[in-house]
Amino acid sequence: MTQLTHAAIRAAGRYTGLSLRGADPDLVKRLHRFMLRLRICEQALMDEYHPADEMRCPIHFCIGQEAAPAALHEELEAEDYLFSHHRSHGYYLAKRAPLGALVAELYGKETGANGGRAGSQDLSSPVCRMYGGAILTGAVAISVGAALGEQLRGGRQVSVTGFGEAATEEGIFWEAVNFAALRKLPLVFVCENNLYSMYSPQLKRQPDDGISRRVAAFGVPTETIFGNDVVAVHQSVAGAVARARQGEGPTFIETYTYRWNGHVGPESDDWLEYRSEDELGFWKDNCPLALLEERMLESGWLTAQSKEQIVRESSEEIAAAIQFAKDSPFPTSPDWQGMNYAAETPAADALLQASSSSQFDQNQTFSMPGPY
Amino acid sequence: MTQLTHAAIRAAGRYTGLSLRGADPDLVKRLHRFMLRLRICEQALMDEYHPADEMRCPIHFCIGQEAAPAALHEELEAEDYLFSHHRSHGYYLAKRAPLGALVAELYGKETGANGGRAGSQDLSSPVCRMYGGAILTGAVAISVGAALGEQLRGGRQVSVTGFGEAATEEGIFWEAVNFAALRKLPLVFVCENNLYSMYSPQLKRQPDDGISRRVAAFGVPTETIFGNDVVAVHQSVAGAVARARQGEGPTFIETYTYRWNGHVGPESDDWLEYRSEDELGFWKDNCPLALLEERMLESGWLTAQSKEQIVRESSEEIAAAIQFAKDSPFPTSPDWQGMNYAAETPAADALLQASSSSQFDQNQTFSMPGPY
Amino acid sequence: MRSLTYAQAINEALGQALELSPSVFLAGQMIDYKSGVFGTTTGLVERFGRERLLDFPVAESLMTSAALGAALAGMRPVIIHQRHDFMMYSLDAIVNWLALWRFKSNGESNAPVTIRTVVGRGWGQGPQHSKSLHAWFAHLPGLQVAMPATAHDAKGLMLESIFGENPTLIVEHRSLFSMTDDVPEEAYRVPFGKAVVRRSGGDATLTAVGAMVPTALRAAEILAEESIDVEVIDLRTVSPLDVATLCNSVSKTKRLVVADPAWRSVSIAAEVMAVVCEKLGDRLAAQPVRICHPDSHTPMSGTLESAYYPGEQQLAAAVREVCGQSRRRRPHAA
Amino acid sequence: MRSLTYAQAINEALGQALELSPSVFLAGQMIDYKSGVFGTTTGLVERFGRERLLDFPVAESLMTSAALGAALAGMRPVIIHQRHDFMMYSLDAIVNWLALWRFKSNGESNAPVTIRTVVGRGWGQGPQHSKSLHAWFAHLPGLQVAMPATAHDAKGLMLESIFGENPTLIVEHRSLFSMTDDVPEEAYRVPFGKAVVRRSGGDATLTAVGAMVPTALRAAEILAEESIDVEVIDLRTVSPLDVATLCNSVSKTKRLVVADPAWRSVSIAAEVMAVVCEKLGDRLAAQPVRICHPDSHTPMSGTLESAYYPGEQQLAAAVREVCGQSRRRRPHAA
């Protein structure tokens, strides 16, 4: 494959490039555990969604796209910033935010990550420095600011922003790239190219499958990788985060991947006939978990037993989280004013004097401003 | 010069590439006449602006940047679309819109191109299909729509959009490029790279001097040219317009040029010390008119006499236009409603039936929408 | 007469517009799939093809500017936002260009662009999927704003907008899509700036818009059982606003309640109160009351949503308040 | 006391803020040149350097989002638009993110971003350089909106905004930049949501905002000579709105005129009339009147500009109207 594209990936057949040579077994096991846990949690939420109909919010699941969050989970420090789009659960867990609060948020409970204000698509965990939102590309632009803030205050933290290939169609994306390149910001762009914006394939919306080439033309180093090879994704992410932390500027990583579930909600949207069974089959056959497990089994880093244990633990964990969510109270008696405005002004109290009042001279003439 | 940049142009010294070999003398004379007329008109307006203080609107003059409008003047048909930014006079004249109405617009008169509603920076001439506006990059995006409209209706007209290098910093510019490439629209982008956005040089705002490279990454053919060589500019424009008209899609032309006057208004803004005397001197030495006239004098296509005649005619023309503007009445008794809303609905009258009224069933239940 | 849902009525209007004139085209994300923006475009791509239903890139700002540009080439574009929130990216195109196009051309050039926008309320859409900024757009000169409450009006206002000469925003509330009404088959028009009295009454004027119209009618039913006779006005368009119908009613009832599905401050409800008070401010029998959403973003959680969105009981209570506040003397006919 | 122009007062506020805290920085186009946004930033780059005054690319949308992101990293950004019209590109960042940041984080994360925006009125700025959409921003939950009319308030509100925790829009009218006022040297605060009575009077309440405040005071002078005693209220901030001061005054005068430098429909003027009528709607002695710009984009031509912008004579006429309309019986003190 000279230039990586979705077409080239399909044409190349089943992926065989995943290699554990030289890899740290513990690291690989952690990547695997994260992906498996994420898969199990998402599956459990999908199974629970409709029969109960208690998660009353739009949810964009990420089955098949576990690799990027796993890599980020490994590399980000607690004080680093991670921005997400609507497909948020993987990113949330990548920042080690609590699972119970995630599920409670989906249930709209007071114990939710955002007290039931936000739901899945607007999810955030400020204390873990994870920030999501449903308006396409909005969080990408904000991530630039976090990187700028760190740069201006001389901090060591890195800002990472995860999004889909459609986010690059919004103009603000290119404003972000231009500025990140101009100021060499400590920023990592992670573009999960899953071929679709809802049902619309990339080539219906963009002239070609070359987002990375376009970004590179702004002077941002780019890497395009097969996104279901978690070892490769991790390597890219680790390098990019390290460079950003060392003040070497931004990196753009494009990971080619695929979403198994429907765009939104747990039910399949394949009745819309926007993608072929073949295509979905190809990607299921290139499952990021399966590709990794094959190699791990070969090298003995995974056994049926050790996998079973992760499955059991994760299943118990998500079951407990769902139970926690169900048992939690709904928010009540909203304080609308306080929800939208901070009442306290600690910095102003500390730094500013009380107001005096002035004697505005009402007889002075109004001067109409000149030319420009 | 491998890659054309402002730095490379300065480094190369005075431009020597302008060649009339193989050129049509009449064409060259028309290009020259247009540029000289534009120069004389702008200079006359600058001279008149302050002593009289009757042109009460911000004006962005274009002395030094006459080549691109001259080339467009040559190539565009009456029904083609030309979109302009704030620096609008050259584009207005390129679409053969009347000079008297331009000047009257600057004076805010009822006889102005827009009845004194718009002024210089929001100037348009709908009947000549020239449309300007002061909000950066806004008109670029609209030009895409005119091209789309032509494409959808199977028309032969081309849409051209002229703007400065700063316009590429707005995200919507890249939305425009993406869509123009996707649909192979009959569109020509003319980017006059004059190095500055008001006082701010390009490299303070963009990571490098490589706009064309960035545009090319979207699959739009680009040409970067020395913008004060009107013969070269014309050749690029002619090729791009012809390709667009033949359905071969968009072209992006970047012309490196320079503005002699201050950003806005007739007075110099060099007290702000944003550019050096040297730099301004270099560009005055590379005057698009002088570069052309040198060659034309050599080849006998211009004489002192024939130039004098153009000067005289143009001077008389602009003097008459200024007099016309001064003599014209100011608008009075505005009809605010009619200025903002069309009262007539000819298409609806022709196509639609009169309204009947309905019996809305007020007892039906309100059904709260489901998940998505 | 034939009954259609609100979604079907829009679909029919769009189909008829595409048939009536080759200059009409639609653009929007995912409008050419079976799901068809809540069914409002389903089936159209099969009839008219992909060159008349453009599945647009996720670039709302360009889409709007491109619609304006296409209008200059003689087209009558209809652009579609699956959520009102998404069109926030396009505000420069609307505020600085589309709405002032006619003005800046001194009336020489019109921009007949129709913008459809869907308000997402319901099922925990949350703060980025349920806004309705119709107040903003009604503040803006040069733009018309329709908020059809019934299938009948949705079709007629859509056609009037597409074949009119002014740019128009049509605000559609998702909760209305399944409601039915009598809808004539022909391509008919509903004029801008004409409110309709959906129920006559002499005790109080209850003015509503969009999704609040069915709620207001239910409130009126409740109040009728208490012998409070409410006049329900459906504004239909908020720009232009039908001041005459409003003032006629209030000069009869002397009491005003306004129901507006939007934030309370600087809302259409405020404007309705202002235009009524400008004319009748010294002749009201009670202080006017507005029932709106709180000045807060929309919470996702169901319990908070219930507290956030006012229902018929709140409207009924407000009407009781304006009626009870002064002696229940029936005002004389105006 | 020391007198400064409005522009100088802003300059001083920004300089003091940059001194008081290393987390403050400014961003905007051309803020680091001698021209300094009408002098409001002149001289600051020499004192604080280019890493605290960022000459931003022409990308208003990113600038706003980046300010929000920087706030997450503990900064207190001030972003500057040379014209209000330019910030239309940034509305998604404001509506969908900045204004709802606190809300969506359930109060865990605030976004102390200050947005300065200049309204261009004068010298034929025309339709793309003279808008003032303060009504829009006051409709939006989660955002504060200040419209200082005096140099004193410009400084105090700027500092209060920079060191407060809520995102704030500060609308500055270009016509005010050269007006002077007493301005204390220290870094002082002017609170949000507190209007000020600039002149007391018992015959009518004249409420004004921003550039209309000096106009209103001149109108009051004219009326004083006719023995009409006007109470002039300067709202200072339009979100939050000081309803108490407004209603106190109108319950005394029973007459209200509102002067708002913006389009008439769905304006702050409408909101002021609405909040007053909600409380006092059955006790007014005259219909309230608003004096605004017409519902039209701004023309460039001087003669049209004069017809467009209301002046003190129009305000005076409106006050005469509300005073003459009913018998000139002095209302009893409330």
Ligand SMILES: Cc1ncc(C[n+]2csc(CCOP(=O)(O)OP(=O)(O)O)c2C)c(N)n1
């Ligand atoms: C501004 C905006 N426009 C449209 C949408 C509707 N929308 C939600 S998700 C989506 C597709 C996004 O595709 P991509 O960015 O590739 O992410 P993916 O869903 O494939 O993970 C769209 C168009 C939106 N959320 N925001």
Ligand SMILES: Cc1ncc(C[n+]2csc(CCOP(=O)(O)OP(=O)(O)O)c2C)c(N)n1
């Ligand atoms: C959206 C927007 N932001 C800022 C401005 C202010 N502005 C007017 S002209 C200008 C510089 C434009 O530079 P360029 O596009 O290179 O054109 P030039 O003036 O050099 O011809 C700027 C920033 C504007 N008009 N619109």
Ligand SMILES: [Mg+2]
């Ligand atoms: Mg995608």
Ligand SMILES: [Mg+2]
């Ligand atoms: Mg320039």
